[in-house]
Amino acid sequence: SRRGLIKRGKTVCTFCGTGCSFEVWVRGREVLKVEPRPESPVNGLGTCVKGKFGYSFVNSNERLTKPLIRQGHEFREASWEEALDLVARKLREIRDKYGPDSVGVIASCTSTNEEVYLTQKFARQVIGTNNVDNCARYCQSPATTGLLRTVGYGADSGSIHDMECADLLILIGTNTAEAHPVIASRIKRAKKHGNLRLVVVDVRMHEMAERADLFLTPRVGTDLVLINGVARYILERGWEDRKFVEERTENFQEYVKSLEPYNLQYVEEVTGIPKEKIITLAEMIHESRNVAVAWAMGVTQHQDGSETSTAISNLLLLTGNYGRPCCGAFPLRGHANVQGAGDVGGLPNFLPGYQSLNDPEVIKKFEEAWGIKLPRKPGLTSTEMVDKTLTGELKAMYIIGEDKVMADADQGRVREALSKLEFLVVQDLFLTETAKLAHVILPACSSLEKEGTFTNTERRIQRLYRVLDPLPGCKTDMEILQELAKLMGFNWDYSGPEEVMREISRLSPIHAGVTYQRLENFGSLQWPVTEDGQDSPYLYRDRFPFPDGRARFYPTTLIEPRSTGEKYDLYLVNGRLLEHFHWTNQTGRTPLKRKVPETFLEVSPQLAKERGWREGDVVLVESPVGRLRTRILITGRVSGNRVFLSIHGQGDSAVNLVTEDIRDPTSKTPAYKEVPVRVEKL
Ligand code: SF4
Known part of the structure; x- marks a missing residue:
C-alpha cells in the first residue's frame, strides 16, 4: 500500500505476569492488530483486553523523545551526550564523596531480563553497591x-x-x-x-x-x-x-x-x-x-x-x-517480568539466580567475571531507600521504569523523600510523577521497540522481538546502561541482548541452558534449565534445593492487622481492574481509557443506605496520612465495613494518598491492603 508495508513480529505482553505472547501487525509505527497464535505456550488463541487493545500508547504524542535536564523549576531539552555525561559525572561524584551505598538503583519489571541483569550489574560493578531492587517489593x-x-x-x-x-x-x-x-x-x-x-x-x-x-x-x-x-x-x-x-x-x-x-x-x-x-x-x-x-x-x-x-x-x-x-x-506475579527481574539479580540480597552474597565460591565467580571486589553488605530494599533518603543517608537514585511517587505507600512521604535527593535520574516513556522530581530524565523505549526475554509467573522464559523501530530520540534501557557504564570507566561492549543472556547463563545456574536459539520464535523454557536444555515445568520432583534435599516446615508468627476504630471506621480494600495497568500511564493513553475513565469507591447497598450515599456522589476518603476524592458506586461485591477502590487513580484520586507506610517486617512490603479510612460525602 502507499502507506507502507505491513510487518508482523512476535512479542510478549507487558501488562501482567501471565506472559501471553502474540504477533503484532504494524505499518510504519501504526499498531494494526495483535494476533495471538496457536503456538503460544501460555495463551493459545486468547488474550485479554489489555493485550489486545493496550498498545497504542507507544505512539502517544506525550512520549518523551529528548533527554531533559532540570533548570530551576523547569526542564530544558538536552542532547544524549550532555545528559549522559551529567548523569555519569554526578553519580561518580556522589559515590566518591559519600560512598557507593549512598546511591540506590531501581530496576524495572517491564525491562527485559537482559536489561535488569545489566541494571543490577551497573549497581554492583559500576557503583559498587547492592542497593538495587525492583517492584516485586510492592507485591510478591x-x-x-x-x-x-x-x-x-x-x-x-x-x-x-x-x-x-x-x-x-x-x-x-x-x-x-x-x-x-x-x-x-x-x-x-x-x-x-x-x-x-x-x-x-x-x-x-x-x-x-x-x-x-x-x-x-x-x-x-x-x-x-x-x-x-x-x-x-x-x-x-x-x-x-x-x-x-x-x-x-x-x-x-x-x-x-x-x-x-x-x-x-x-x-x-x-x-x-x-x-x-x-x-x-x-x-x-x-x-x-x-x-x-x-x-x-x-x-x-x-x-x-x-x-x-x-x-x-x-x-x-x-x-x-x-x-x-x-x-x-x-x-x-503482577508485572510482565517481575519474576525475571528477581531471577537475574534485581534484588538487594541476592546475586543473579538467587545466589547468596555469603557464598565464597559464588563471590569468587562474580568477582572474576566482573573484575571487581563485590560489595558484600546486603543492599536497601526499594522501601528502605525512601527511609534512608529522608534521613539523608541516600543521596542519589537511578530509577528505571518505575513511578515510585505513585507506587509507594504514603505518596506525601515518598514525594518528600525524592525531593530531598541530591541527584535523581529517571528513565521512562512518559513524564511521570516521579520524573517530574528528577534532575535528569532519559527517554526510554517500550517493549515493542526492543529485543530480549521476559519470564512469566510460571518461570517461563520467552523472547521478545523488535516489532517497531525505537521512537526517534529514545534509547533502550540496555543502550543507556551500556553507555553510562562506559562513561564511568567500565568497558561494556555487548553486541546485543543475546550476548548478555550468554553471560547470565554462564553465571546463573538456573539459567544454564537458556539460549536464544532454544527460545526462537514461540519457543520457551521454564527455569531451572540444565546445560543440555532440559527445563522444569514443575519443581521439587526429587529434592528441595536445600543442602539435605528436604523441605522445611517454618512456624509462623501472628501479626495483628490494623483495625478500624471510631474515627477511621471503614476498611479500604484496593486492587486492579481488568482494563488498566497501574496508574494508567500506559493504558490511559489507549482506547481502554474510555472504558473506565475514572475511579469509583465500591460500597455495599446497606452501607450506602446507612450513610445516605447515592450512586455517583463525590466523596472524600481520608486516612491518617491523607485524603483522596472519588465517586460512589453501590454494589453487592463488597459487604460489611469494607469499601473498594481501584489502584488506577491519578491526581487527587490516587490510592496511595491514603495508604499508610506500614510494612511486612520481613520483606518490607507495604501493607497496602490494611487501610482504615473514613468516608465523607462532599
Ligand atoms: Fe495476557 Fe496478562 Fe497481557 Fe492480558 S495482560 S494479554 S492476561 S499477559
Whole structure:
C-alpha cells in the first residue's frame, strides 16, 4: 500500500505476569492488530483486553523523545551526550564523596531480563553497591520469602497447567479474572470441562468467587489464622500425608506445636468464618489427591504477607502437594517480568539466580567475571531507600521504569523523600510523577521497540522481538546502561541482548541452558534449565534445593492487622481492574481509557443506605496520612465495613494518598491492603 508495508513480529505482553505472547501487525509505527497464535505456550488463541487493545500508547504524542535536564523549576531539552555525561559525572561524584551505598538503583519489571541483569550489574560493578531492587517489593516479595523459607525457590512450583489439572484449586486474595485474565479463563474452562473444584478466599465478591464451590470471606488480615486453623484440623483428623512429611520434610514437630492456638473456636472468632465452613475447606483438601493454591496481593500486601505465604506453603507440605504435576504453590506475579527481574539479580540480597552474597565460591565467580571486589553488605530494599533518603543517608537514585511517587505507600512521604535527593535520574516513556522530581530524565523505549526475554509467573522464559523501530530520540534501557557504564570507566561492549543472556547463563545456574536459539520464535523454557536444555515445568520432583534435599516446615508468627476504630471506621480494600495497568500511564493513553475513565469507591447497598450515599456522589476518603476524592458506586461485591477502590487513580484520586507506610517486617512490603479510612460525602 502507499502507506507502507505491513510487518508482523512476535512479542510478549507487558501488562501482567501471565506472559501471553502474540504477533503484532504494524505499518510504519501504526499498531494494526495483535494476533495471538496457536503456538503460544501460555495463551493459545486468547488474550485479554489489555493485550489486545493496550498498545497504542507507544505512539502517544506525550512520549518523551529528548533527554531533559532540570533548570530551576523547569526542564530544558538536552542532547544524549550532555545528559549522559551529567548523569555519569554526578553519580561518580556522589559515590566518591559519600560512598557507593549512598546511591540506590531501581530496576524495572517491564525491562527485559537482559536489561535488569545489566541494571543490577551497573549497581554492583559500576557503583559498587547492592542497593538495587525492583517492584516485586510492592507485591510478591512476601511470597518469595514464604517459599524460600519452606521449599527453597521463590517461585511458582509448577506451571499454569498444574492449576488446571488439580482436583482442588484454592485462590486466596487474587482477583484472577481481572488481574490475570488469561489464567482465569484457563481455570474457568478447566472447571467447566473437568473435575476441578474451586475455593475462593477473598474479602470481596468477584468473578472467580461467583464461580467457586466454596467462597469464604475472612475479616481483613486474617488469612493466616484461617490457613493455620485448617492445617490444625487436618492434623487432628490424621489427614496429613505422613509419608511425604517423613521422607521429604524437616521441622515437623515445631510446626505442629506452632499450630496449637488455632482451634476452630479461635479461628471462627478471629476470621468471622463459621466453624462448619472451615471444616468444609479441610474436608475438600482431604478429599483431593492434588491441591494447588494460588495467591496474590490480597495475601502479600499485608503486614503478615510473608507469614501467610509461609503458612500456605506449610499447608501444601503437610498435605504432600509438592513435587508432582497438578499441585503446588502459585504466587501469581503482577508485572510482565517481575519474576525475571528477581531471577537475574534485581534484588538487594541476592546475586543473579538467587545466589547468596555469603557464598565464597559464588563471590569468587562474580568477582572474576566482573573484575571487581563485590560489595558484600546486603543492599536497601526499594522501601528502605525512601527511609534512608529522608534521613539523608541516600543521596542519589537511578530509577528505571518505575513511578515510585505513585507506587509507594504514603505518596506525601515518598514525594518528600525524592525531593530531598541530591541527584535523581529517571528513565521512562512518559513524564511521570516521579520524573517530574528528577534532575535528569532519559527517554526510554517500550517493549515493542526492543529485543530480549521476559519470564512469566510460571518461570517461563520467552523472547521478545523488535516489532517497531525505537521512537526517534529514545534509547533502550540496555543502550543507556551500556553507555553510562562506559562513561564511568567500565568497558561494556555487548553486541546485543543475546550476548548478555550468554553471560547470565554462564553465571546463573538456573539459567544454564537458556539460549536464544532454544527460545526462537514461540519457543520457551521454564527455569531451572540444565546445560543440555532440559527445563522444569514443575519443581521439587526429587529434592528441595536445600543442602539435605528436604523441605522445611517454618512456624509462623501472628501479626495483628490494623483495625478500624471510631474515627477511621471503614476498611479500604484496593486492587486492579481488568482494563488498566497501574496508574494508567500506559493504558490511559489507549482506547481502554474510555472504558473506565475514572475511579469509583465500591460500597455495599446497606452501607450506602446507612450513610445516605447515592450512586455517583463525590466523596472524600481520608486516612491518617491523607485524603483522596472519588465517586460512589453501590454494589453487592463488597459487604460489611469494607469499601473498594481501584489502584488506577491519578491526581487527587490516587490510592496511595491514603495508604499508610506500614510494612511486612520481613520483606518490607507495604501493607497496602490494611487501610482504615473514613468516608465523607462532599
Ligand atoms: Fe497481557 Fe496478562 Fe492480558 Fe495476557 S492476561 S494479554 S499477559 S495482560
